[in-house]
Amino acid sequence: MSNDDMELVRGSGNVFKDFGDANPDLEQGKAILAARIINILEERGLSIRKAAALTGYQHADFARIRKVDLGRFTLDKLVKMVNALDDENEVYVDFRPRDSMNVELGQHQAM
Numbered sequence: 001m002s003n004d005d006m007e008l009v010r011g012s013g014n015v016f017k018d019f020g021d022a023n024p025d026l027e028q029g030k031a032i033l034a035a036r037i038i039n040i041l042e043e044r045g046l047s048i049r050k051a052a053a054l055t056g057y058q059h060a061d062f063a064r065i066r067k068v069d070l071g072r073f074t075l076d077k078l079v080k081m082v083n084a085l086d087d088e089n090e091v092y093v094d095f096r097p098r099d100s101m102n103v104e105l106g107q108h109q110a111m
Helices: 024-044 048-055 059-066 075-085
Strands: none
Touching: 024 059, 024 075, 048 059, 048 075, 059 075
């Protein structure tokens, strides 16, 4: 394949929107929270069973999150799971124009 055969397309910043998902903002929010949960598990060296014992959630929930099988999860459940794993961080929603968004996974940047 040569460079002439390729077309560069700039994404919207939301892969779920780019692929035509019915609820792209919800899916992106769930994916960001799931990624944070996975990061916490890895940072703390927690197995899914240890995370379940620590939080009271089922180990199957953590297994689904690790497999990025998020269909059974609501946004609020994922927020509660993040909070149960890590009470040092705060989860919040920030509203601002889309063109000024600079999303860094797991962290908020002041603009």
